Amino acid sequence: MHEMAIARNIVNIAVAAAEKEGARKITRVNVVAGELRGIVPAQLVFNFGLMAENTIASGAYLNLEITPVVGRCRKCQEQFVVKDYRYLCTKCRSEDIETVSGTEFRVKDIEVE
Amino acid sequence: MKINVMTDILEANDRIAAVNSDVFNKNRNLVFNLMSSPGAGKTTLLEKTGEALKGKLRLGVIAGDIETSRDAERLEKHKLPVVQLTTGSACHLDANMVASALPHIDLKKIDILIIENVGNLVCPAEFKLGEDYKIMMLSVTEGDEKPLKYPLMFHESSLLLINKIDLLKYTNFNLKEAKANARQVHPDLDIIDISCVTDEGIADWISWLNQHYQKKFGTKTRA
Numbered sequence: 226m227h228e229m230a231i232a233r234n235i236v237n238i239a240v241a242a243a244e245k246e247g248a249r250k251i252t253r254v255n256v257v258a259g260e261l262r263g264i265v266p267a268q269l270v271f272n273f274g275l276m277a278e279n280t281i282a283s284g285a286y287l288n289l290e291i292t293p294v295v296g297r298c299r300k301c302q303e304q305f306v307v308k309d310y311r312y313l314c315t316k317c318r319s320e321d322i323e324t325v326s327g328t329e330f331r332v333k334d335i336e337v338e
Numbered sequence: 339m340k341i342n343v344m345t346d347i348l349e350a351n352d353r354i355a356a357v358n359s360d361v362f363n364k365n366r367n368l369v370f371n372l373m374s375s376p377g378a379g380k381t382t383l384l385e386k387t388g389e390a391l392k393g394k395l396r397l398g399v400i401a402g403d404i405e406t407s408r409d410a411e412r413l414e415k416h417k418l419p420v421v422q423l424t425t426g427s428a429c430h431l432d433a434n435m436v437a438s439a440l441p442h443i444d445l446k447k448i449d450i451l452i453i454e455n456v457g458n459l460v461c462p463a464e465f466k467l468g469e470d471y472k473i474m475m476l477s478v479t480e481g482d483e484k485p486l487k488y489p490l491m492f493h494e495s496s497l498l499l500i501n502k503i504d505l506l507k508y509t510n511f512n513l514k515e516a517k518a519n520a521r522q523v524h525p526d527l528d529i530i531d532i533s534c535v536t537d538e539g540i541a542d543w544i545s546w547l548n549q550h551y552q553k554k555f556g557t558k559t560r561a
Binding site for chain 2: 227230231234235237238239242243246248256261262263309310311312313320321322324328330331332333334335336337338
């Protein structure tokens with residue numbers, strides 16, 4: 226499953242950042258994932274635990290912050306949270322909406338010892 | 339101690355995708371990433387497409403599958419340049435796998451390259467391969483609610499091909515509903531109904547390809 230590939234990337238990014246600062250142990254990894262990424266949190270956390278074994282991230286807590294999909298109406302510039310993937314302006318009912326956020330996917334920061 | 343990282347999780351993949359994209363541009367390739375669930379009809383569409391483009395634009399295929407090279411064998415019968423990528427257990431292609439296929443295909447002899455992704459409605463949408471556009475295929479035997487169940491893939495695609503419309507009368511698939519669902523997730527989505535059995539819509543698909551070739555290279559025919 227792709228949660229495995231993603232978990233491996235998260236571990237690699239966290240370990241590289243920690244080693245750059247000379248840290249010996251990672252205790253927490255904070256990840257921001259847009260809702261459109263369709264991440265299954267339990268599965269990602271499980272795979273992260275597996276991938277972190279035998280690295281300095283072993284035993285670290287993976288915190289997932291899921292951010293909502295935000296759209297901006299190209300007609301009236303209204304910015305709103307897109308619920309249930311309904312790309313419809315809440316103000317003027319236009320369907321001409323650009324996605325402002327909801328696809329982001331990054332390691333925000335880590336806590337180390 | 340807290341360390342700010344702010345690194346994109348798919349950055350490593352995206353970097354390789356950007357290199358692939360450079361290679362494609364240098365070789366004057368228009369590249370599509372074709373995604374669908376298993377059995378939607380991707381390989382049959384590619385067979386049709388190769389025939390329809392014959393003598394005009396040269397089609398090449400990178401075919402991704404978990405096991406076997408059956409798809410590649412089918413396409414080779416049509417004398418299409420094709421490379422098979424078997425992913426083992428991986429449920430999607432990533433940019434690195436595509437990069438590994440490039441030495442095995444003569445890109446200079448290809449105008450349109452279609453990368454046939456592993457049949458799966460979830461994972462392939464996450465990984466850029468270096469394509470110009472993503473295309474999604476949905477067959478009428480799968481159900482009209484799929485765009486709402488698997489929104490990312492529909493959101494990321496430029497074109498939705500609704501396949502097997504010759505079977506519409508045997509299913510409870512509501513074409514209007516399917517399109518409304520897909521446009522709810524992606525209002526700008528192009529949609530073409532096709533049947534690889536009756537050839538309905540195939541001409542529209544070919545003209546969509548031609549339009550996008552012209553858009554990228556400023557000419558309808560190859561240099």
